[in-house]
Amino acid sequence: MANLQHRLPENVPGDFFVDSSCIDCDTCSQLAPGIYRDHGDQCSVHHQPETDDEIRLAMMALVACPTGSIGSTVKHDAHIGIDAFPLLMDDEVYFCGFTSESSFGGWSYLITRSEAEGGNVLIDSPRFATQLVKRIDAMHGINRMLLTHKDDIADHERFRKHFGCERTMHAADGAQRLGVENIINGEEPVLVDRDILAIPTPGHTRGHMVFLYKKRFLFTGDHLAWSPIRQSLTAFRSVAWYSWTEQIRSMEKLLSYSFEWVLPGHGNFHYSNAAIMRADLERCVTWMRTRN
Numbered sequence: 001m002a003n004l005q006h007r008l009p010e011n012v013p014g015d016f017f018v019d020s021s022c023i024d025c026d027t028c029s030q031l032a033p034g035i036y037r038d039h040g041d042q043c044s045v046h047h048q049p050e051t052d053d054e055i056r057l058a059m060m061a062l063v064a065c066p067t068g069s070i071g072s073t074v075k076h077d078a079h080i081g082i083d084a085f086p087l088l089m090d091d092e093v094y095f096c097g098f099t100s101e102s103s104f105g106g107w108s109y110l111i112t113r114s115e116a117e118g119g120n121v122l123i124d125s126p127r128f129a130t131q132l133v134k135r136i137d138a139m140h141g142i143n144r145m146l147l148t149h150k151d152d153i154a155d156h157e158r159f160r161k162h163f164g165c166e167r168t169m170h171a172a173d174g175a176q177r178l179g180v181e182n183i184i185n186g187e188e189p190v191l192v193d194r195d196i197l198a199i200p201t202p203g204h205t206r207g208h209m210v211f212l213y214k215k216r217f218l219f220t221g222d223h224l225a226w227s228p229i230r231q232s233l234t235a236f237r238s239v240a241w242y243s244w245t246e247q248i249r250s251m252e253k254l255l256s257y258s259f260e261w262v263l264p265g266h267g268n269f270h271y272s273n274a275a276i277m278r279a280d281l282e283r284c285v286t287w288m289r290t291r292n
């Protein structure tokens with residue numbers, strides 16, 4: 001819970017505030033950019049919510065924040081934020097909110113499908129928060145869990161235990177040690193089921209993978225995201241823990257696939273039609289080569 005005594009001076013005066021425990025994950029500024037901003041190495045409130053819609057967004061960020069760093073001086077109904085998650089993004093794909101500190105506020109996603117289509121899928125792990133688990137229960141649980149890489153696994157074991165879901169992860173990121181049921185090896189793409197393709201993309205970590213769903217949604221972990229400042233697809237050179245050269249090679253590999261959504265763990269998500277997305281990806285690869 002946020003502490004008013006530790007309210008950051010960068011917050012504008014008023015009800016909502018961020019305190020000094022903020023870890024600068026940017027979840028709030030991405031979810032509600034009209035209210036929160038990254039002022040440097042932390043986030044703060046730059047506009048106090050006034051309308052019902054703005055209060056809802058401010059409360060959603062409060063719920064999604066991994067460290068409980070957002071507070072308000074006026075009491076608001078917590079369900080305004082809680083009930084907004086999972087948040088529908090497009091078709092049957094949702095953002096889970098409730099990010100976890102252990103994955104540095106990484107975003108996770110839920111795909112809802114009928115049993116005949118293979119059942120629901122969780123991509124990376126949110127916080128195992130009772131309110132979220134109840135809502136996913138009501139949406140018919142989770143059949144499958146896809147883990148992009150070792151940094152964003154958070155509460156995967158608790159989700160596995162509660163929902164009995166099968167986890168998929170790459171061997172090179174320690175899948176066996178973690179007790180993962182479906183382990184991917186090597187660098188060739190693997191069909192996880194009819195609609196989900198696992199594509200190994202070493203770079204950020206050795207065993208990083210992205211998951212392509214229905215040739216529309218690319219769940220990119222920490223491999224690929226959108227930069228609102230550069231208005232382009234981007235990758236994070238400073239956190240290419242395994243190899244930036246390998247990450248460029250992995251990015252080139254993605255040019256063989258068509259998709260419309262980039263849904264990352266960290267960084268901004270992005271939608272565009274497939275042709276524009278491909279042109280953006282080509283520009284991203286060119287830009288990455290200049291940073292080698």
Ligand code: SF4
Pocket residue numbers: 018021022023024025026027028029042043061064065066067068069070105
């Ligand atoms: S969501 Fe929380 S931890 Fe993340 S930047 Fe905002 S206030 Fe900081």
